[in-house]
Structure formats: C-alpha cells, structure tokens
Amino acid sequence: MSVERMDGLVAVLDAIRSDNGITQSRLAQRVGLGRTVVAQRVAHLEAAGLVVQDGLGPSNGGRAPRLLRLRDRAGLVAGADIGATGMAVGLADLSGRVVAQVHEQVDVADGPDVVLGRVEELVDRLLAGLADPPPLWAIGVGVPGPVEFATSRPVAPPIMPGWDGHPIRERLSGRFAVPVWVDNDVNVLALGELRTNPAAARAGDLLYLKIGTGIGAGLVSGGRLHRGVNGCAGDIGHVAVAEADAVICRCGNVGCLEAVAGGAALARDGRRLAESGASPGMAEVLAATGDLTAADVTAAAERGDPAARAMLARAGRLVGGTLATLVSFYNPGLVVLGGGVVHAGDHVLAAIRESVYRRSLPLATRTLRIEPSVLGEAAGLAGAVHLALDNLFTPERLARWLPAGSPSGRPELAAAPERVPA
Template sequence: MAIERYTGLASVLETIRWQDGITQASLTDHVGLGRSVVAERVAELEQIGLIHSPGRAPSTGGRTAKLLSLNAQAGYVIGVDIASNEMVVSASDLAGSLLGTRHRELCEISEGPERILGQVNGIVDDVIREQGGNNLLGIGVGLSGPVNFDTGTPVGVPVMPGWEDYPVREEFAARWPVPAWVDNRVNLLALAEIESNPRAAKAKHLLYFGAGAGVGAALIADGRLYRGSHGLAGSIGHVAVPEAGVVACRCGRTGCLEAVTSGWAIERDGLMLAETGRSPYLAQVLKETGRVRAYDVTLAAEHQDAAAKELLHRTAALLGSSLATLVSFFAPHMLVVGGGIARAKDIVLKPIQQAVLERLPSTGAPDLLVELSALDEQVGGVVGAAQLVLGELFSKDNLPGLLERLMQPLSQTKEGVSA
C-alpha cells in the first residue's frame, strides 16, 4: 500500500507541477486514478503545504471547480554550477524560479576539490542565510565533465585534474542536512533549456551539445533526460573523429572531438594566430593581457578579424559534421548547441546547420531544428541544477523523505499548540 500511495502522490504532484492551475477533475483524468483516491492525495499534499488552490475556475453555470497549483514557497533548493573558470550558486523556489544568485571566478579548477568545494560551501552558507535558513530541501551540483550519477563522483575529467572519483555528493550530504545530487553540467544545461526555451520544451526528443572548456552531449528522450548506464550517456568528448587527425588531446590520446572543438582548443589555435601575427586583433590582445581566451577569439571575429572568423567557422563545421552522426543515430526533433561557442552566434550557427544537414541521410530528421541555446550559460547551470533537485525530490522514490521533512514543522507546531 505504501508504494501505491507514494506512486499516486508523485503522479498527482508531477501533474500539478507541470499543469499549473489544473482542476481536480482534469487531474483525475490525467493520472488515471479513482476520484476518491485523487481527492485523498490532493488533501494530503494540501495539508503538508506542497500544493494549494490559487482560486476557482471560471463558472460554466454550475459549481465552480477549485484550481490546484504547486506551492512554490513551501521550501527552496540550492543549485551549484562549477565550471572550469567560475562557480555560480543560487537559491530557487519549488517552481524553479531563481531567488538569488552569486558568482565567483575561479583561478584554477586544478586547485583541487577540497579547496574549491570549501569555497562553494562558504557561498552556499551565505545563500542559505539570505533565505532565512529554513526549509532548504535539497542541493544540486553540476560539474564539467562526466559524472557517475549513481555515486555522485566525477570520472575521466581531464578538464578537472585532481577530481577523479572524488566523493562530491557525499561531501555535500555530510555538510548539509538535505539530500544532494551531482551531475554533468551539460545535462543540467539541457534541463534548463527545456525549462526556459518554449521550442525546446515542445521537442519530445532533443539533443543538447555543450562546447565549453570541454565538450559533451545530453539526450532528452520523451521529454526526460536520458542518463544511460551510471549516468554516463553523452560522454563524447574523447571519441575519435577523422577531422581531428593526430591533434593531441589533454587526455593523452590524439584525434579526440574535444581536441578540435572545445574552448581550450580554440584558445590554443587563437594563441597561434596571435603569435604568428595572422590575427592583428588577437596579437594586440596577447600583447596587452599575456593570454588569449576563447571569448577573445569570438570578439575578434565580431570585429571582422578574418583569421578569427575562419577559425570559428572551421571549428563549427567540424562540430556540425560530428553532430550529424549523433543526429542520425538519435533522430531528435531539435539540436541545441550551447556552451561558450554559442556566444559567437551566427558566426558558428550557420556552418553548424549546413554541416549537419549536408551529412544527414535524405531520410534523417526531415523536420530537425538546429539552434543555439537561448540561455545565458552563467545562469543556465544553476537553473538546471534546481530542475535536477526538484525532479528527484518529487519522484516516488524520494517523496517519502521530502514529506517527512515538510511534516516536521507541522508536528512541531502541533506540539506547541498542545503545550
């Protein structure tokens, strides 16, 4: 009976979460449970405070129906996004709306997990204090590179040296009295995309490709994130691609996709353009700052620097031809390219679109949409981290713990009244 109860509660809660202002009659039709069972589950969720009624439906001549909505103020969650050069921490309500966000630049991710996570926990502490410290329900963390979702540990991450197999989830769970989940930040960016981009939300099957310091893909199948075995689906950064030839990769091998399409690859090639004088803009940047960033290459291209435009065009074409294989295999309705490369906008979008469509078979994805991410990557990671936590908290497996936590203030209030 307990399993059926929590399955029903999770189904009712999920439906109300995604269909704000639904009537109880429509809810009953949607979840496929009896009217009395739905009424019981709704009453239970209302009593705990997870859902509430914002009013009644318009009158059609008879008794008006009560509308049901998620109570976004019943608690909040923390999202953490740890990229290669910055960390972002936010609080979000139970509808996923950001309540406050903090950014901090990272000198080097290679400083190691103890030092970096110590800084993150300090910021989390500040954010919790801003929210009054009450009703924190969960924490979601995004990392650059593949993550074993079962254990919450990074695996095979040359972009994060020193982090291999570090128990990130365990550290957060030990530090804060709430459940924590850790995932690849590309997965989180994909979750944020379908939450924030109406076209992505309508795409039943979506392929999200993130090209930043590293590269990776996320798969949305039937509207849900597909993680694969141990959560490692989409770890394509170090697959061999013919176009990469014998280019050396940070993983120690040659010919990897990341070696020719990632942010660090663009920085490497941009530095060469600056040092050889082929790019006057980047040569000036190198002279003034002593370095060339991937973003500098984008700025150079926007200032009509021919060599920078050629570099980004070539990178985008290589990326598009590689993505065509994934598109042909997965057959998504939509391909979204995000990460740092998306800042170059039309400079990279057109060659990506052209390369993808040229390499697809004539029968492959005839109505495919190819777009750049609609999100600002600086907040996309924490928006996705919040969606990760909310999806896990409201699942039938984790709902018992969530309900127990929310019932504690109710029991304390009753004890106070009795006293």
C-alpha cells in the same frame, strides 16, 4: 503506502508542479485517474503540506472550481553550477524559481576543498540573506567532468585535477544535512533547458550540445534525461575525428573532437596565428594582454578578421559533422546549442547547421530545429536546481520522506535506489 497508490500520488503531484494552478477536474483528465481517486490523492498532498487551494478557476455555470497549486514556499533547494572558470550558486523554491543567486570566478583546478568550500560559504550567505527562509531540502550540483551518477563522484575528469573520486555528495550532505545529487555540467544544462524552455519540453526528444572550454552533449529521450549505464552518455568531445589524428587531447588520447574544435583549441590555434602574423588583429590582443582566449578569437571574427572567421567555420564544420551522426542515430526533434563559443557569434552556429543538414539523413532533419539556448548561462543553475527537485519527487524517495513532511535531515535519500521502469 502501496506502489500503485504512490505512483498515483506522484502523478498528481507532477501534474500540479507542471501546471501550477489547475482544477481538480482538469487534473483527473491529465493523469487518467478517477475523480474520487484524484480527490483522495489531493487530500493526502494537502495534509502533507505540499499542495494548497489558491484562487478560483473559470466557472462553467456553477460554482467556480478551486485552483490547486504547489506549496512552493514550504522549502528551498540549492543549486551549484560549477564550470572550469566560473560558477553560479543559487537558492530556489519548490517550483524551481530562483530566489537568490551569486556568480563568481573560480578555477576548478584549485581542487575540491577550495571550490566546494566556497560553495558552502555562498549557500550560507544566500540563506542568511533571506528573511525567515524555509528549511533547505536538497542540493543539486553540476561539474565540468564525467560523473558516476549513482555515487555522485567525478571519474577521471580531464580538467579537474584532484577531483577524481572525490565524495562531493558526502561532503555537502554532511555540511547541510540534506540529500545531494551531482551530475556533469552538460546533463545539468540539458535538464535546465528541458524544465524551463517550453519548446524543449514540447520536443521531448532533444540534444543539448555545449561548446565551451570542452565539448559535450546532453541527451533527453521522451522527456527524461538519458545518462547511460554509468552516467557518461553524450561525451562526444572525445569522439575521434580524422582532422585531429595528430593532436593530443587533454584526456591523453589523440584525435579527439575537443582537441581541434573546443574553446581551448581555438585559443591555442588563435595564438599560433597571432604569432605567425597570419592574424594582425589577434596579434594585437596577444601583444597587449600576453594571452589569447577563445573569446578573443570570436571577437576578432566579429571585427571581420578572415583568419579568425576561417578558424571558427572549421570548428563548426567539425562539430557539425559529429553532430550529424548523432542526429541520424538519435533523431531528436530539437538540438540546443550552448556554451561560450556558440553564444559569442553566428559563425560557429551557421557552420554547424550547414554540416548537420548536409550530412544527416533527410528524414532525420525533416522537422529538426537547431537553435541556440534561450537561457544561455542561466541554464546551468536552473538545471542544478531541477536536478535536486526531480530526484526529491521520485516515487521511491517521496515515499520515504512524505510521512515526515520534509526531506531535511535525510541525506541518505540521495542514495536510495530508483525503481527500474518496466
């Protein structure tokens, strides 16, 4: 099939995927192709088993038009959102709707053999739990560290000992015989928000900021995830800030934002305040449990602890100052805030908003909205699923597997190069 015909086919399929239940005439208007061409492309997709006619649209006086829908039950994709201390693994249909999922505590520092071995077990368990499941088509994975997207391999991840250069794609594709894509967790979160939050989709240009154990950002430009040349765009946790010039970060550098405003930093500073007696509330938690977490700090702030509130406000101001630079530089329409530190209370969120609106250029914030994620932790699994789906349906990859009717048994598809946009 020619490049032009394949591009038209993908345009029609994308429109049906994004508006599941669309008439052929509306489809022609959406993609800007003639009705005859659209009819040919729809017939091709129907013959391939990807699109079906299902239901009737409103009539304009004549015969009611048929609605076109994605045949979302033709296959399944698996998603794995691996975090520092927990993970979510799920199965979804071809529309991205999660049909089965499980959440577990995990320590990513246990290494790839332990963690990925458990991912494999959970995917097998979820497949076995479905009645007559369709074949698995692909897998998407998010991990809490830098990833070279072209190879799906982590690169010197600070909190993932033993994962540097690990062949995640090769392991999982060898196990399940499907294409596998891996990305860092913040890009996966941004993608999940983009594909499932209508406000994010409308914004088109957005920035997803995660403040959890670490700090990172996912960038979306023109409705497409921006990874940069090697896949590490948005790694703002290791931007230098003056207030951290004497603090050693877990990456080995000195002065990183994450070292003074991330969840690990909050736990460290909270323990210091508890031990010094500056925070009686956190001292009680430390005495009772022998440890103190970022969640304990935010809980103390919610109970009115002045020291905890001051610490969270400072972290929010530091993050907001760095974010203000990005807002002026990148000019997004929406900033989505996620991660455990943000969802634990309003203290960090308020401080971030104040810093951004005070320090960014007025034009950059004229229509800017800064909102917490509407999906919360579910964004990670949604993003992992859509990471697989988006890559399956690129023109280059669709052209390779469509004649066979399925990408199952074609793990090499993940390494197929994409066409560089003109």
